[in-house]
C-alpha cells in the first residue's frame with residue numbers, strides 16, 4: 145500500500161453578501177446576544193439566487209487546483225460533499241466538471257451533511273492509496289440558506305453558505321493523511337432532516353404548504369450527540385491508525401457551535417488556540433467548514449512540519465469522521 149495522499153492544494157470561496165446577527169434581528173425574534181452566547185456566530189455569508197452550490201464549489205475547486213500548481217486537466221476525479229446540490233440529480237460534481245471543461249473523469253457527490261467533506265476525503269484517499277489516481281479534487285460546498293425557513297429562528301440563525309476544496313495527490317512533501325476513523329448512527333436520522341423532496345414525501349404543493357421542504361433540527365439532541373462524538377471519533381482515528389493520541393496537536397473541527405468546540409478542546413487536553421474557530425465569521429457552512437478551516441489554518445503559518453492535526457466532522461445521519469493529517 146502506498147501513501148493515503150498528500151493535501152497539495154487548498155482553496156475556499158464564500159459568497160459576497162454578509163448577513164450579521166443584527167440583520168437577523170430585523171426578520172425573526174432573535175438577538176445578537178442570544179446567537180453569540182448560544183452559538184458563537186456573529187455573521188454568515190449568503191449566496192445570490194443565481195449562484196447555486198456548483199458555482200461556489202467550482203470557484204473553491206479552481207483555487208485549490210491553482211494552489212497545487214496544477215491545471216484542471218491534471219485532475220483524475222472530482223468528489224463533492226454536499227447536501228444542497230443544485231438539483232436532486234445530476235450530481236453537483238458533474239456540473240463542476242463541466243464548468244472546469246473536464247470530460248470523461250469520474251465525478252460524484254457524497255451526502256453526509258456536516259461530515260460530507262471528511263467522508264469524501266476518506267473515499268478519495270482509497271483511490272490514491274490503491275494507486276488508481278494521482279490527483280483528486282475533493283470539495284465541500286453547501287448553500288443551507290436555500291433550505292431553511294427564514295421565519296424559523298431556531299434554524300435560520302445557525303447556517304451560512306460557502307465552499308472549500310483540497311487537491312489530494314499521490315506525491316507531496318507535507319500535509320499527508322495518516323489515518324481516519326468514521327461511523328454513523330441511523331437511529332438518529334430524524335435529528336436533522338429535510339422531510340420532503342425525496343421519495344418518501346415527494347415535492348407537492350401539500351408538502352410545501354406544510355413546510356416539509358425546510359431543514360428542521362432537534363437542536364438539543366444533536367448537541368448532546370456532538371459533545372460526545374468529537375472526542376470519540378478522534379480517539380477512534382488514532383486507535384485505527386495505530387498512532388498515539390498524545391501526539392494530537394491541532395483540531396480542525398466542524399463549526400456548528402462554539403460550545404461544542406470548546407468542550408472538544410477541554411476533553412482532548414488542548415489549548416483553545418490549537419483549535420480552529422471561524423464560525424463567528426461564516427456560521428455553520430456544513431460540508432465546507434473543515435476545508436475552509438484547514439485552508440485558513442495552514443495559511444496562518446503557525447503550525448510546524450511533522451505535527452498532527454485532526455480534521456473532525458459530525459452531523460446529519462447521524463454521521464462522524466476524523467482524518468489525521470501530518471503537517
Ligand code: ACO
Nearest residue numbers: 174178257258297298301363364366367370400401459460
Ligand atoms: N433567538 C432567540 N431565542 C431562541 C432562538 C433564537 N434564534 N432559537 C431558539 N430560541 C429559544 C428557544 O425557543 C428556547 O426558548 P424557551 O426556553 O422559551 O423554550 C430557548 O431559546 C432555548 O432554546 P434551545 O433550543 O434549548 O437552545 P440551545 O441552548 O439548545 O441552543 C442550538 C440551540 C444552538 C441549536 C444548540 O442546540 C446546538 O448548537 N445544537 C447542535 C447543532 C449542531 O451541532 N449541528 C451540527 C449538524 S448540522 C447538519 O448536519 C446539517
